[in-house]
Amino acid sequence: MKSRKLSIPVAGISILLLSATLFSSCKKTADTITGKNAKITFSVSNAFNKAEGDDFSLNVGGATFDGSSVDWTVDGTTERGTIVSVTSDYVNGGKSNVVVASVQKFNTGSVSISSFNIGGAPFTVSYKVEVSGEVVDEKSVEIANGSDPLTKHYTL
8 A cells, every 4th residue: 555645835834823823912811911000109298287177188090901900009008909098197297208009010090199278387298100110290299278279180
């Protein structure tokens, strides 16, 4: 009995392998997407006094590629799967170099910073917003009695 060799053109194999590679690389998963991280550092001067009508609020949240909420740390304490709110109670009497940072990489997020003074001594709010190591904004603002409120919103 005579054996027969199967002959497949080299070009055909090349096209088949190239197609398989292209189609398998089209779908991105959470493992292949790098994402971004965020870090917000802020200070409120010691003249801040909630009892005198001073107010401060920082809210930050984000979503991962699978739609779940991002975990955040506030001065090293982890807040899991939620929007983090740092309010007047936390900064009453002043707080320096508070760090709020994402624990894992995320797809989208936002941070809002607001403050006003309706009767107390002037105080200062300083903040720096960073996304993936790049500074988005950095400011120091004096909040005096009757001055315009500080309201900032950043898409992360």
